[in-house]
Amino acid sequence: MTALDTLIQTLSRLPGIGPKSASRLAYHLIKTEKSYNQTLAQGIATIQDRIFPCSVCGSFTETDPCPVCSDPVRDRTLLCVVEEPQDVLTIQSSGAYDGLYHVLGGAISPLDGIGPEQLSFSKLLKRIDEGQFKELIIATNPTEEGDTTALYLRHILKDHPELSITRLASGLPIGGDLEYADRITLARSLRGRVNF
């Protein structure tokens, strides 16, 4: 197997990269500036040494605790529970949230063999006991697994009356067209209609 075939095969194991994209990427890498390839290779080779989960919230960081957990300006009464570390980045980039985060490490999915014990619920309960949280925002995905996880969270937090539990609103995406909304989203945005 040539170096090119090997690179194409390696690239095609990345998520969302099929054989065609992989070969397009490989040909691009042959023709691009060499310094770019060195930077990219270096980044890929060292990323796992530089990035690790924050010991407090579980999001990926280069310093422990992560910049969000150690930021004195953030609202320490607000806790947003997400499935994956990248969800922290997504919510951060919305600019609409200034509280803390907790990363579960996935969603409950019995079919994939992921039960509550695989996720960081006990760490979450400990944080709630030791913290000063007033509101917990469930930001799991609007999927079956995310819904199950949200229900489970509400269940294990029923002994915390001091905590107001909320969940991200579901409905029509902003800028979208009613015509292109899928049936389930439309049904949910109807059931969850708000006064205007």
Next chain:
Amino acid sequence: MTALDTLIQTLSRLPGIGPKSASRLAYHLIKTEKSYNQTLAQGIATIQDRIFPCSVCGSFTETDPCPVCSDPVRDRTLLCVVEEPQDVLTIQSSGAYDGLYHVLGGAISPLDGIGPEQLSFSKLLKRIDEGQFKELIIATNPTEEGDTTALYLRHILKDHPELSITRLASGLPIGGDLEYADRITLARSLRGRVNF
């Protein structure tokens, strides 16, 4: 900027990878087996040292001349002219061609400042003079640039009556549905209809 931000930014400079895919890839690279990252990084860092254009046909190779050019079994009376090195791989993978190739290095595109002198036409004419070709198959893309390049090729080869010049057939993609064919493809497949 963190190592993660740097990696995401570097990845998003790849063709077809937007900021969202780049961040998905970066998070995948954090979680995947370390040996995979090492293999990928190594492949990217060394690809330009291992792969270079074949001195005969111009397709990418690790040995010079490339395996196709030096294969004694291939039909040396057939020459297929393509735009890019990856087109050789694509046609090879169809398994329907056993002649030689010539890579032009692009297509004529005045708007992008690419004229005939930037492409390897003179090398092609030299190969034709020195070779024993009977048929030249133009396999440029069915685009405006590819069409222009094909016309230019036919023009500069008009003094080679020994050479039969053909071009890849255009029309409906196999397995496609008439309903989903675009207007231009449909028009071309009508104009180019064949006896049945």
